[in-house]
Amino acid sequence: MIPSHASVSSLSLAALRAARPVLWTRPDQAAPAAAAPYGMADVRAAHDRFVRFAPLLAQLFPELEAAGGVIESPLLAAPAMQAALGLPDTAGRLWLKADHALPVAGSIKARGGIHEVLEFTENLALAQGLIAPGDDYRQLGTPAARACFAQYQVAVGSTGNLGLSIGVIASALGFRAAVHMSADAKEWKKARLRARGVEVVEHPGDYEKAVAAGRRQVQADPRGYFVDDERSASLFLGYAAAALTLRDQIAQAGLVVDAEHPLFVYLPCGVGGAPGGIAFGLSLLFGAHVHCFFAEPVQSPCFLLRMLAGHGQLPGVPAPPSVYDIGLTNQTEADGLAVPRASDLAYGAVGHLLAGVYTVADDTLYGDLARLHDSEGLRIEPSAAAGFSGPRHLLGSVAGQQWLRARGLLPHLPRATHLAWTTGGLYVPAEAYDRFLSRGQRLAAAHQAQTNAPFLHHPSYRA
Numbered sequence: 145m146i147p148s149h150a151s152v153s154s155l156s157l158a159a160l161r162a163a164r165p166v167l168w169t170r171p172d173q174a175a176p177a178a179a180a181p182y183g184m185a186d187v188r189a190a191h192d193r194f195v196r197f198a199p200l201l202a203q204l205f206p207e208l209e210a211a212g213g214v215i216e217s218p219l220l221a222a223p224a225m226q227a228a229l230g231l232p233d234t235a236g237r238l239w240l241k242a243d244h245a246l247p248v249a250g251s252i253k254a255r256g257g258i259h260e261v262l263e264f265t266e267n268l269a270l271a272q273g274l275i276a277p278g279d280d281y282r283q284l285g286t287p288a289a290r291a292c293f294a295q296y297q298v299a300v301g302s303t304g305n306l307g308l309s310i311g312v313i314a315s316a317l318g319f320r321a322a323v324h325m326s327a328d329a330k331e332w333k334k335a336r337l338r339a340r341g342v343e344v345v346e347h348p349g350d351y352e353k354a355v356a357a358g359r360r361q362v363q364a365d366p367r368g369y370f371v372d373d374e375r376s377a378s379l380f381l382g383y384a385a386a387a388l389t390l391r392d393q394i395a396q397a398g399l400v401v402d403a404e405h406p407l408f409v410y411l412p413c414g415v416g417g418a419p420g421g422i423a424f425g426l427s428l429l430f431g432a433h434v435h436c437f438f439a440e441p442v443q444s445p446c447f448l449l450r451m452l453a454g455h456g457q458l459p460g461v462p463a464p465p466s467v468y469d470i471g472l473t474n475q476t477e478a479d480g481l482a483v484p485r486a487s488d489l490a491y492g493a494v495g496h497l498l499a500g501v502y503t504v505a506d507d508t509l510y511g512d513l514a515r516l517h518d519s520e521g522l523r524i525e526p527s528a529a530a531g532f533s534g535p536r537h538l539l540g541s542v543a544g545q546q547w548l549r550a551r552g553l554l555p556h557l558p559r560a561t562h563l564a565w566t567t568g569g570l571y572v573p574a575e576a577y578d579r580f581l582s583r584g585q586r587l588a589a590a591h592q593a594q595t596n597a598p599f600l601h602h603p604s605y606r607a
């Protein structure tokens with residue numbers, strides 16, 4: 145049995161080391177008054193940059209023509225998935241933010257990655273006199289502009305999805321593009337990049353090693369630009385801009401977010417940039433009424449470790465901690481989340497704003513991937529399923545119940561919105577997806593047989 149008064153840190157550490165699913169909630173009632181590194185003006189600027197480039201993007205990508213060059217995803221009600229998860233209506237309503245369908249990149253990386261390449265392009269074009277402020281950016285698609293861009297290299301280190309987004313947009317604009325990938329990157333992602341003329345450089349180690357190797361190589365190139373996933377403000381703000389669109393979508397859907405209508409957002413987390421940017425933007429807009437949780441694989445809980453270290457709950461582990469320091473492997477099928485150490489930039493920006501972090505076993509990701517397919521007919525990749533464990537953790541665990549009670553949220557649950565961010569999947573090849581799905585369907589069936597009240601008796605919380 146999990147003792148209900150166990151200290152949060154000892155419970156989390158033992159379970160964390162054993163790679164069991166855990167929920168950790170931030171203990172401080174009030175966020176420490178950290179000086180915010182960015183503000184609304186920065187988020188707005190990122191949003192406006194996407195708007196300036198939209199006409200050019202519509203020209204470069206036929207799939208964006210109908211949307212006028214806007215790269216966005218819908219906010220979807222998910223009543224059938226809610227039923228499949230066994231989440232009762234008395235606990236709120238399940239929605240999802242469908243970034244798995246984001247065009248061009250096929251994942252949430254379309255936000256940060258494309259924003260950073262657009263910012264680099266804009267600065268270069270202004271400096272070279274290719275455009276002046278206020279111009280029509282379609283001029284950047286002319287042969288003269290492309291000849292200029294061809295002299296520059298854009299590079300990135302990635303487990304896959306960031307590389308896809310940077311490689312595809314950089315090569316479409318006319319840059320030389322190189323993606324440094326770790327050994328766990330999927331073959332189809334490499335193939336998709338090579339088909340677009342992107343150079344794929346493979347590194348034997350993990351994500352951190354690929355980033356370090358890419359950074360070194362580009363530093364030696366005076367016309368090289370390196371997109372630094374661990375340190376980039378431009379990536380972070382590109383993600384944050386999503387909050388502005390989401391606010392409009394929430395209003396259009398007739399959803400209310402206030403003290404009586406809490407918004408819970410469940411964000412799959414790798415290095416922390418994408419979920420961090422989004423949590424940052426949402427907290428600017430919704431303040432204390434939005435509660436953001438990060439979701440990580442049980443073998444790669446890097447952001448959770450960073451939070452524990454920041455709260456003095458990780459004794460004996462050198463800071464900044466990596467998942468290897470506590471004996472975990474960083475091995476997961478959720479390749480978008482396979483990161484051993486969190487981004488300092490993301491931690492500094494949102495560590496004090498997050499409601500909590502939870503971890504998910506790979507089998508649970510596959511089960512939820514299949515549930516989403518069978519209930520709503522949506523196709524996502526394993527990483528993107530991590531959000532669906534959020535309500536399960538929050539409502540089905542002692543830690544979750546304690547947190548809801550301590551924050552005074554229990555009475556408001558019937559009017560709550562639970563938003564799972566589905567972060568990738570559009571370009572997963574059919575053969576790969578079919579394997580994910582059949583594995584998930586087997587697991588979902590086995591789990592259903594174990595219990596028909598998955599929320600209150602989830603296996604993770606049994607003795």
Ligand SMILES: *Cc1c(COP(=O)(O)O)cnc(C)c1O
Nearest residue numbers: 305414415416417418480567568
């Ligand atoms: C990259 C990625 C994330 C998390 O983004 P980070 O910035 O690494 O935290 C989540 N889901 C998918 C599918 C991703 O590719």
